[in-house]
Structure formats: structure tokens, C-alpha cells
Amino acid sequence: MRTAFDFSPLYRSTVGFDRLFDMLDQSTQLESMANWPPYNIEKMGEDQYLITMAVAGFSPEEIELTQKEGQLLVTGxxxxxxxxxxxxxxxxxxxxFKQIFNLADHVKVTGASLENGLLTVELKREVxxxxxxxxIEISSGNGMKSVGHDNQPARIEHGKAA
Structure with missing residues (x-):
């Protein structure tokens, strides 16, 4: 997580760059807002994941989960x-708040719960x-026989080919 920069020393020594510094300051503020509410992403197994978000003060009716086109949208x-x-x-x-999580192919939400101010979203990859x-099994050729191609010498009995 990045911390906000103090641009005030630059304001004292530059002229005409105030708009640029304001844009930089706004971008760091927007980045810190994107990290709210705080969350964890855990790998629980080979194909199982868990997102836990700290949403103290919100009820289940005030939070909406939507999965669409490889994204999970969580809004409060x-x-x-x-x-x-x-x-x-x-x-x-x-x-x-609005938080978007990009999901890999075939990852689906399998459950969600809100307990003690923590929203827990369970995800599973189901290919x-x-x-x-x-x-794919490879045959050894022993099971396949064709006439005249078994690599065995022909036996001749009493003048006839067997």
C-alpha cells in the first residue's frame, strides 16, 4: 500500500506546476479509497478460495454481490x-463502497455470509x-490382429499354408 506524498515543499520552489501536483495528490487519494473496505484473499485448497472483507456497520441487505463475465462486484x-x-x-x-475482483475462468461463487462485521465470499474453480x-490409453499392438500381419512366420503343413 502506498502512502500519500506531501507536495508542499514542491509548491514553494516551483511555479505553474500546481495543477500537476493536485492531480498527483488526487490520484493517491483515489488509490487509498480503492483499498476500502480492507479485504483478504486466501487460497483454501487446490481449487478453493476465500475473500474476507471488513464491512463493520453494514447489514446483509445493504451489501450486494454480483458475478458477471469473469468479475465479482461487491457493493455496499x-x-x-x-x-x-x-x-x-x-x-x-x-x-x-464498490470493489471489483477479476476471476479466472470457471471460478464461481459458492457461498457468502456476513458475521461479526466480516463478509466472507467462498469461491471454487469448477472446470x-x-x-x-x-x-489417453496407448495400445501395445498385442490386442490388434490383422490377417497376414501378425509378424509370425507362416506354417506349412502337408503342402498347404496354414
Missing amino acids: QKKGSDDGRQYLHRGIATRA PEALKPRR
């Missing part, structure tokens, strides 16, 4: 308002049988 939008509440300190973020590698 708080419903209702905090009217009438007066916060002395507000450290639990309740802002809307169709037709696309799985298959072993």
Missing part, C-alpha cells in the same frame, strides 16, 4: 440515515469435464 450502500445522532468521534466508516485434461 448504507440505508437510512444517522439523523438525530451526534458523534463526538466517528471512526467506523459507513460510506458506500467442466469436457475441458479437463484426460489420459
Whole structure:
């Protein structure tokens, strides 16, 4: 994770670059927003994965999971308002979020749950049988016989070929 840079020393020693520094500052802010909410991606087995997202304060009705065209989209939008509440300190973020995970071919969401402020999404790679590698048996030639091609010398009995 990158940290924000302080461009103020550059403002003091340059003229006319303020727009460039503002764009750089905005890009670092957008990058930090893309990392919210924090999440883990774990490999649980050969073809099983687990995404865990910290979404404290959100209910299952306020979170939507959508899988489409090789992507998993996780969005969260708080419903209702905090009217009438007066916060002395507000450290639990309740802002809307949108997180996109790119999925490999044949990876499907098999389950999702929300417990203790953690959203857990289970994924599994399910390759169709037709696309799985298959072993092809090679015959040794012993099982295949054709007339006159068995590599055995012909026996002749009483003047006739056997």
C-alpha cells in the first residue's frame, strides 16, 4: 500500500506546476479509497478460495454481490440515515463502497455470509469435464490382429499354408 506524498515543499520552489501536483495528490487519494473496505484473499485448497472483507456497520441487505463475465462486484450502500445522532468521534466508516475482483475462468461463487462485521465470499474453480485434461490409453499392438500381419512366420503343413 502506498502512502500519500506531501507536495508542499514542491509548491514553494516551483511555479505553474500546481495543477500537476493536485492531480498527483488526487490520484493517491483515489488509490487509498480503492483499498476500502480492507479485504483478504486466501487460497483454501487446490481449487478453493476465500475473500474476507471488513464491512463493520453494514447489514446483509445493504451489501450486494454480483458475478458477471469473469468479475465479482461487491457493493455496499448504507440505508437510512444517522439523523438525530451526534458523534463526538466517528471512526467506523459507513460510506458506500464498490470493489471489483477479476476471476479466472470457471471460478464461481459458492457461498457468502456476513458475521461479526466480516463478509466472507467462498469461491471454487469448477472446470467442466469436457475441458479437463484426460489420459489417453496407448495400445501395445498385442490386442490388434490383422490377417497376414501378425509378424509370425507362416506354417506349412502337408503342402498347404496354414
